[in-house]
Amino acid sequence: xxxxxxxxxxxxxxxxxxxxxxxxxxxxxxxxxxxxxxxxxxxxxxxxxxxxxxxxxxxxxxxxxxxxxxxxxxxxxxxxxxxxxxxxxxxxxxxxxxxxxxxxxxxxxxxxxxxxxxxxxxxxxxxxxxxxxxxxxxxxxxxxxxxxxxxxxxxxxxxxxxxxxxxxxxxxxxxxxxxxxxxxxxxxxxxxxxxxxxxxxxxxxxxxxxxxxxxxxxxxxxxxxxxxxxxxxxxxxxxxxxxxxxxxxxxxxxxxxxxxxxxxxxxxxx
Amino acid sequence: xxxxxxxxxxxxxxxxxxxxxxxxxxxxxxxxxxxxxxxxxxxxxxxxxxxxxxxxxxxxxxxxxxxxxxxxxxxxxxxxxxxxxxxxxxxxxxxxxxxxxxxxxxxxxxxxxxxxxxxxxxxxxxxxxxxxxxxxxxxxxxxxxxxxxxxxxxxxxxxxxxxxxxxxxxxxxxxxxxxxxxxxxxxxxxxxxxxxxxxxxxxxxxxxxxxxxxxxxxxxxxxxxxxxxxxxxxxxxxxxxxxxxxxxxxxxxxxxxxxxxxxxxxxxxxxxxxx
Numbered sequence: 001x002x003x004x005x006x007x008x009x010x011x012x013x014x015x016x017x018x019x020x021x022x023x024x025x026x027x028x029x030x031x032x033x034x035x036x037x038x039x040x041x042x043x044x045x046x047x048x049x050x051x052x053x054x055x056x057x058x059x060x061x062x063x064x065x066x067x068x069x070x071x072x073x074x075x076x077x078x079x080x081x082x083x084x085x086x087x088x089x090x091x092x093x094x095x096x097x098x099x100x101x102x103x104x105x106x107x108x109x110x111x112x113x114x115x116x117x118x119x120x121x122x123x124x125x126x127x128x129x130x131x132x133x134x135x136x137x138x139x140x141x142x143x144x145x146x147x148x149x150x151x152x153x154x155x156x157x158x159x160x161x162x163x164x165x166x167x168x169x170x171x172x173x174x175x176x177x178x179x180x181x182x183x184x185x186x187x188x189x190x191x192x193x194x195x196x197x198x199x200x201x202x203x204x205x206x207x208x209x210x211x212x213x214x215x216x217x218x219x220x221x222x223x224x225x226x227x228x229x230x231x232x233x234x235x236x237x238x239x240x241x242x243x244x245x246x247x248x249x250x251x252x253x254x255x256x257x258x259x260x261x262x263x264x265x266x267x268x269x270x
Numbered sequence: 271x272x273x274x275x276x277x278x279x280x281x282x283x284x285x286x287x288x289x290x291x292x293x294x295x296x297x298x299x300x301x302x303x304x305x306x307x308x309x310x311x312x313x314x315x316x317x318x319x320x321x322x323x324x325x326x327x328x329x330x331x332x333x334x335x336x337x338x339x340x341x342x343x344x345x346x347x348x349x350x351x352x353x354x355x356x357x358x359x360x361x362x363x364x365x366x367x368x369x370x371x372x373x374x375x376x377x378x379x380x381x382x383x384x385x386x387x388x389x390x391x392x393x394x395x396x397x398x399x400x401x402x403x404x405x406x407x408x409x410x411x412x413x414x415x416x417x418x419x420x421x422x423x424x425x426x427x428x429x430x431x432x433x434x435x436x437x438x439x440x441x442x443x444x445x446x447x448x449x450x451x452x453x454x455x456x457x458x459x460x461x462x463x464x465x466x467x468x469x470x471x472x473x474x475x476x477x478x479x480x481x482x483x484x485x486x487x488x489x490x491x492x493x494x495x496x497x498x499x500x501x502x503x504x505x506x507x508x509x510x511x512x513x514x515x516x517x518x519x520x521x522x523x524x525x526x527x528x529x530x531x532x533x534x535x536x537x538x539x540x541x542x543x544x545x
Contacts, residue, residue, distance in 0.1 A: 059439075059443060061439050061442065061443070079442055079443065079445075080443075081445065083443070084443065085439070085440065085443040087439070087440055089436050090434075090436065090437075091434075091436045091437055091439070091440035092437070092440075093437055093440075093454070093458070094437075094535055094536075095458040095459075095461075095535040096535070097535075104441070104444055104446075104454065105444035105445055108441070108444055108445040108446045108447070108454075109445045136534075136535040136537075137535075138535075138537035139537075152440075152444070156444065156445070
């Protein structure tokens with residue numbers, strides 16, 4: 001058996017308050033997730049359950065308090081160079097044009113400007129922004145910025161793609177278009193994907209497997225569902241198939257209680 | 271007629287010139303001997319003595335630049351001092367601001383000293399600089415440097431601190447090393463803060479140069495003003511002030527140009543075009 005593309009074993013993250021060392025907050029506790037090469041895995045959970053923390057650990061941006069991260073069998077040290085990360089919030093460099101943003105990663109990795117430029121143009125075309133390369137991020141719409149970010153991540157051809165609610169800020173139509181685009185790109189290249197979302201529909205429509213996290217603090221996986229819907233899928237059409245509805249119900253039964261728990265905790269804290 | 275001249279964006283320049291002309295006309299009317307009877311001073315020459323006369327001031331400026339050609343040397347010295355102080359202060363502020371923003375321990379150690387140096391009335395250093403560096407341009411550059419440095423320094427420091435953590439994390443994920451982060455993330459992010467400070471520091475570089483000259487020098491526009499003051503030649507003092515103001519405006523305009531070029535990525539309000 002080949003090593004998983006990404007493997008989190010017993011990952012625990014405890015944050016210590018900078019002002020008061022005795023204030024601790026455990027975001028995730030004892031999380032174990034394996035993602036096979038080419039597998040699309042979604043993590044869903046109630047808001048504030050440490051989903052993003054998990055992704056930052058996988059990216060190497062955050063060192064876990066305990067537990068191990070392995071990338072294709074190798075222990076991870078520092079930034080995960082084989083991963084591309086699509087952030088939830090704006091991450092494009094506002095002082096670079098769309099094209100220069102897509103080129104950035106290639107430049108950082110020492111590609112020649114001509115080569116980087118050619119590949120950036122190719123990717124901009126692929127995400128439907130062929131004529132917008134010379135625009136600055138503030139001159140693009142939210143959806144176009146997301147597509148630029150997608151091109152920026154994928155132009156590096158990462159073996160693992162980490163996505164943190166990348167489409168949560170988009171309107172529903174743009175969102176479905178983007179989801180289909182991502183699925184199409186993924187189907188062509190078959191990379192391992194770790195997809196974080198709070199939207200169960202999105203998770204089921206896109207993934208091979210859905211992992212449900214419990215409400216924070218100290219959230220951990222409480223359920224795992226294999227999504228056996230046939231591919232290729234259209235995220236809008238797949239939602240009305242009977243199998244989708246069954247899966248949705250099964251996962252929602254697990255998730256609902258956690259969502260309520262998370263909500264109650266937040267209300268208590270407020 | 272009024273409809274054509276009504277204040278709006280197209281007639282902005284016209285109105286700005288008109289305000290200037292109005293100020294000079296008022297000045298002229300109040301100071302020309304015998305034009306209106308004296309109401310504040312005892313005789314009609316005193317207003318001209320204290321405030322100068324616009325026409326004579328312009329004749330003075332004309333003489334400097336055209337008839338006698340004798341201001342160029344002085345102006346060159348003052349501008350050189352200003353530009354050197356501005357450039358060295360900005361460069362040092364940029365480098366040290368970056369360094370301290372990126373090494374919190376060094377910043378924590380130096381914090382009280384930076385605060386102390388900044389709150390010190392630094393113009394007081396001018397005589398000391400004159401002793402250290404002599405009466406040439408070096409002492410003026412040193413004074414201008416101390417004025418410019420802190421403004422740029424604090425802005426760079428703030429600018430680097432306010433880099434978006436997401437943009438930073440993204441650049442790291444894209445494979446940027448330490449130097450690349452510095453060049454492609456921290457520096458561009460700090461530039462907007464730097465430019466807002468540069469407009470202030472151009473003026474302060476001039477202050478440094480002129481105050482330095484005023485306290486002891488043999489050349490420069492500040493020296494000219496000092497000489498004229500010694501003989502109560504208010505017209506020449508005013509002419510010197512006008513020339514300095516004009517050149518400060520020019521330098522500020524240059525900074526504005528560079529800013530518009532380097533900051534074209536920034537969103538501006540109302541970028542739509544009326545068809």
